[in-house]
Amino acid sequence: GQQLNQSPQSMFIQEGEDVSMNCTSSSIFNTWLWYKQDPGEGPVLLIALYKAGELTSNGRLTAQFGITRKDSFLNISASIPSDVGIYFCAGLDNTNAGKSTFGDGTTLTVKP
Amino acid sequence: GAVVSQHPSWVICKSGTSVKIECRSLDFQATTMFWYRQFPKQSLMLMATSNEGSKATYEQGVEKDKFLINHASLTLSTLTVTSAHPEDSSFYICSARPRTSGTYNEQFFGPGTRLTVL
Numbered sequence: 093g094q095q096l097n098q099s100p101q102s103m104f105i106q107e108g109e110d111v112s113m114n115c116t117s118s119s120i121f122n123t124w125l126w127y128k129q130d131p132g133e134g135p136v137l138l139i140a141l142y143k144a145g146e147l148t149s150n151g152r153l154t155a156q157f158g159i160t161r162k163d164s165f166l167n168i169s170a171s172i173p174s175d176v177g178i179y180f181c182a183g184l185d186n187t188n189a190g191k192s193t194f195g196d197g198t199t200l201t202v203k204p
Numbered sequence: 205g206a207v208v209s210q211h212p213s214w215v216i217c218k219s220g221t222s223v224k225i226e227c228r229s230l231d232f233q234a235t236t237m238f239w240y241r242q243f244p245k246q247s248l249m250l251m252a253t254s255n256e257g258s259k260a261t262y263e264q265g266v267e268k269d270k271f272l273i274n275h276a277s278l279t280l281s282t283l284t285v286t287s288a289h290p291e292d293s294s295f296y297i298c299s300a301r302p303r304t305s306g307t308y309n310e311q312f313f314g315p316g317t318r319l320t321v322l
Contacts, residue, residue, distance in 0.1 A: 125310065134208075134297045134313035135248070180247065182311075190236060190301065192311060196247045 098181055098195025105171055106203050113179060113198040114165040121183035124157050124164040125192065129178045138179075139166070171202050207231055208300050210314035217288055218322055224284045225317045227298030233278035234300035238311065239271070242295045254281045278303060288321045295319075 098115045105111060115124070123142055127135035139150050141157035141164060148155055154167045164183075168175055178199050182192040207230040217223050227237055235256050240248040252273050253261045260273035272284040281300075285292055295318055299311040 127313070132295075132316070132318070134210075134299075134316045137206075137310055137312060140310050191238070191250060191253060194247050199245075 096181060096183055096193050096195040098198055100198060101196070102199040102201070104201045104203065107171060107173060109171055111168040111171055111175070111200060112165060113181075113200075114163060115181035115183070115195045116163040117183055117193075118162070119183070119185065119193075120161040121185050121193075122161070123184040124155070125182040125184070126153075126155050126164070126166045127180045127182065129180065129197075131177075135180055168200075171200075173202050173204050176200055176202050206302065206310070206312040208298065208312050208314040210296075210298060210317050212317060213315060214318040214320075216320045216322065219289050220287055222284055222286045223288055223319060224282055225296055225298075225319075227281045227283070227300065227314050229279045229300040229302075229312075232300070233303040234281075235278060235303045236301045237275060237281040238299045238301075239273060239281070239283050240297045240299070242297060242316075248297060251283075285319065288319070290321045293319055293321045 096115050096117050125140050126138045129135040139148050139155040144161045145159045146157040152169045178197045180197045181195040184192050209228045211226045237254040239251045242248050250263050251266045254273045254275040256275045262268045275281040295316050297316040299313045301311050
């Protein structure tokens with residue numbers, strides 16, 4: 093089946109630093125989604141990407157849909173303590189009954 | 205907008221009992237809802253796809269008689285864990301795709317239900 097490789101698995105950074113994480117796939121996706129999950133909560137949608145090459149921002153977050161449609165990255169600028177959590181990428185195509193394929197997540201720790 | 209609720213948020217039950225978890229889309233209609241389970245420090249594992257008015261589609265390895273799914277309306281899907289055992293203890297999360305999303309494939313997640321089977 094489809095698989096997503098999300099990296100890094102975890103990050104420990106200082107408050108104020110920028111963060112970058114990415115997902116790659118051997119399959120083409122038509123949609124890339126980025127979620128953040130806090131402990132004991134469901135994932136919250138951060139950014140949705142629909143077109144190859146698309147670059148979208150949401151506050152301090154920026155995500156891009158790779159031109160090959162097989163990758164996406166998420167950047168967080170000027171990190172703050174509340175950015176702590178697990179970030180998941182998810183890819184969708186039109187051939188998998190609308191199901192999302194999720195990456196394994198990137199756990200972000202921000203030191204004040 | 206796009207709020208999904210789950211009830212209960214946590215449940216503790218005895219082995220052998222059945223537990224029902226509800227997933228509701230509060231401000232939109234969802235023809236498709238998804239049920240996931242998540243173990244600590246792991247990603248979400250899709251269990252089944254729930255389509256309004258039809259039978260759920262289960263992922264390989266998920267027992268449909270164990271995890272009963274009913275998508276009775278465009279705003280409600282339920283997951284019933286039948287004859288629960290300790291190994292069923294997990295975090296169960298639903299998501300819903302808005303009916304009008306068309307080519308837009310966002311899924312919005314509920315807050316999850318923590319199931320503990322003693």
